[in-house]
Amino acid sequence: MPLxxxxxxxxxxxxxxxxxDDFVVVVADRPCAAAGLFTRSSFAGPSVLxxxxxxxxxxxxxVVVISKNANVATGPEGLANAEEVVAGVAARLxxxxxxxxxxxxxxxxxQYPMDRVRSGxxxxxxxxxxxxxxxxxxxxxxxxxxxxxxxxxAGVARVVGVAKGVGMIEPDMATLITLLFTDADVxxxxxxxxxxxxxxxxxxxxxxxxxxxxSDTAIVLASGAAGAVDAAALEAALFDVALSLTKQVxxxxxxxxxxxxxxxxxxxxxxxxxxxxKAIVNSPLVKTAIHGAxxxxxxxxxxxxxxxxxxxxxxxxxxIRFGDQEVYPxxxxxxxxxxLSAYMRGDEVRIHVSLSAGDASATVWGCDLTDGYVRxxxxxxx
Numbered sequence: 001m002p003l004x005x006x007x008x009x010x011x012x013x014x015x016x017x018x019x020x021d022d023f024v025v026v027v028a029d030r031p032c033a034a035a036g037l038f039t040r041s042s043f044a045g046p047s048v049l050x051x052x053x054x055x056x057x058x059x060x061x062x063v064v065v066i067s068k069n070a071n072v073a074t075g076p077e078g079l080a081n082a083e084e085v086v087a088g089v090a091a092r093l094x095x096x097x098x099x100x101x102x103x104x105x106x107x108x109x110x111q112y113p114m115d116r117v118r119s120g121x122x123x124x125x126x127x128x129x130x131x132x133x134x135x136x137x138x139x140x141x142x143x144x145x146x147x148x149x150x151x152x153x154a155g156v157a158r159v160v161g162v163a164k165g166v167g168m169i170e171p172d173m174a175t176l177i178t179l180l181f182t183d184a185d186v187x188x189x190x191x192x193x194x195x196x197x198x199x200x201x202x203x204x205x206x207x208x209x210x211x212x213x214x215s216d217t218a219i220v221l222a223s224g225a226a227g228a229v230d231a232a233a234l235e236a237a238l239f240d241v242a243l244s245l246t247k248q249v250x251x252x253x254x255x256x257x258x259x260x261x262x263x264x265x266x267x268x269x270x271x272x273x274x275x276x277x278k279a280i281v282n283s284p285l286v287k288t289a290i291h292g293a294x295x296x297x298x299x300x301x302x303x304x305x306x307x308x309x310x311x312x313x314x315x316x317x318x319x320i321r322f323g324d325q326e327v328y329p330x331x332x333x334x335x336x337x338x339x340l341s342a343y344m345r346g347d348e349v350r351i352h353v354s355l356s357a358g359d360a361s362a363t364v365w366g367c368d369l370t371d372g373y374v375r376x377x378x379x380x381x382x
Contacts, residue, residue, distance in 0.1 A: 001133040001149055004158045004183035006030070006223025010128035011139040014120030016106070016113065017068040021139035023120045026179065027062040027093050027128060032221040034060035035192040036101065037199055039216035040172045045072035046082035047104040048217060054086070054098050055219070058188035061099040063179060063219055064089045065140045066117070067164070068106040072214040081112045088121035103177045103217040105164060106142050107381055133181075137162035140177055143376060145252055150244035154237035155229040157184035161241040167254040167377065169208035170282070171199075171216055178203065178218045178245055184234050185224035194235040195220050202242035205274065205364040208253035209373070210282045250365040251347075255372025258290055259348045265361035266354045268312065273355075273362035279307035280351060287369035290349050295340035297327035304353060317356035322349065 003009060009026045016022040036055040038048045047066075054060065064085060071078050082102055090097040137147035141164050148163045165176025180195075199218055220238070251259040262281045267273035280286055280303040289296045300320050304313065320328040322340050332340065343349070 001151055001160060002131045003133050004160055004181050004223060004225070006183050006225030007131070007181050008128045009130040009132070009136050010124055011130060011135045012120060012123065015116040016066060022067045024065040024136055024139035025062060025089055025124060025128060026136060026181065028221060028223045029225070030223065031059055031061050031099065032223050033186055033188040033191045034058055034219065034221050035195040037196065037218045039213055041212055041214045043073060043214045045070055045104060045215050046074065046079040047071060047102045048215060049079065050082050050086055051101040051103065051217060051219070054101055058192050059099065060101050060221060061095050062089060062093055063101040063103065063221070065103045065177065066112065067140050067142055069104060069110055069112055070106045070108045070215050071104045071112055072108040074109065074111050078111060081114055084114070085112070085117060085121070088118070089124065092121060092124040092126055094126065101219055103215065103219070105140065105177050105215050108214060133160045133162055136179070140164040143167060143254060148245055148248040148252070150241040152237040152240040154184060154233040157182055157226040157229045157234065159237040159241045161245050163245040163249055165249050166252050167208055168211045168213045169206060169249065169253070170210045170212045171203050171206065172212045176203070176213065176216060176249060178242070180220040180238060180241060182220070182222045182234070182238070183224065183226035184222055185226070185228045186222050186231070186234060190231060191220060191222055194231070194238060198235065198238045198242050202239065202246040205362065206246045206250050207278060207282050207364065207366045208250065247365055250367050253367035253373070254376045255370040255374070256367035257347070257370055258368040260287070260290055260366045260368065261348065261350045261363065262353070263350065263361065263363045264353045264355065266356050266358060267360040267362070268358040270360045270362055272308070272312065272357070273360045274364065276304055276307045276353065276355065277362050277364040279303045280353065281364050281366035284369055287366070290344055291368035291370050293341045293344040295322055295327065295337050295344060297322065300351060300353065301328060313355050313357055319354040321352040
């Protein structure tokens with residue numbers, strides 16, 4: 001999967017951890033329209049602080065990602081190291097440091113091994129020749145089991161995206177780490193507006209474990225190499241790529257075996273719809289029931305109830321479904337429960353809740369909760 005026209009990449013191992021790729025640079029042939037969304041965490045890492053500042057003018061030309069080390073809660077030294085990485089990439093590529101964005105992911109509380117990082121910067125070609133988006137996706141992985149890529153077309157332009165993330169995932173105006181690239185020519189302000197709309201309907205609708213990362217970063221760069229395209233078509237392509245990546249992230253949640261999709265409709269407003277849907281997909285009781293293929297719809301009712309006030313929803317008007325099978329208020333006999341259990345043993349389970357409170361809706365994605373999640377996170381730093 002080649003990057004869109006106007007982009008090149010360099011992917012390498014600089015020794016952050018083991019012998020896997022951990023250093024990624026993507027650079028455009030010329031300055032790009034750019035947009036970025038980042039975690040709202042008060043423990044945001046230096047990479048977030050630097051990128052938030054550098055993309056404020058909606059312009060950038062390169063992004064560097066260091067994986068296996070988050071560089072979070074590392075104090076002034078960590079901030080200075082992030083600034084040095086950005087300056088080093090800029091110097092090698094002949095750019096201003098303000099045109100370089102940075103993202104980091106991995107263990108919190110550890111400084112970059114700067115001697116190794118400096119060696120990696122020294123080996124960065126002045127004119128990277130790589131074009132493989134899959135190499136970029138692989139280089140940003142941490143505990144992911146598979147790389148995550150997606151592409152779509154918007155007229156003569158292409159959109160290509162990569163993402164990483166399988167744990168500490170409950171985005172808040174950002175997402176894990178995801179990078180989207182397009183060769184469409186689009187005004188910076190227009191790109192920023194459509195990117196915000198796309199992220200809100202995709203990555204802000206995914207959750208693995210309710211935990212918002214300190215490093216969440218979502219970036220889009222537009223090289224303009226393909227020329228102008230219809231704005232609606234470009235936003236649709238960005239959405240398609242982001243949605244595919246969102247589902248890939250949810251499906252690859254740490255230890256996950258089942259993708260969960262929760263659709264809430266007939267809500268009073270979009271905020272209520274998303275709140276209820278997130279309460280369902282984030283419930284440990286719901287997640288473990290799905291892992292065990294147990295059609296215990298009472299846990300769905302519980303999640304709806306805890307996420308809405310007593311005057312918001314009339315429980316007698318709520319409808320709950322697993323797949324297409326209504327389980328409340330219509331009763332389900334034993335044979336029906338057996339069919340539902342068989343359905344839940346598949347690799348994707350859809351929960352549909354109608355609130356009968358209005359016309360708004362929302363869809364969110366997550367995954368089941370397994371013993372694999374516990375083991376991965378019990379042993380994460382050891």
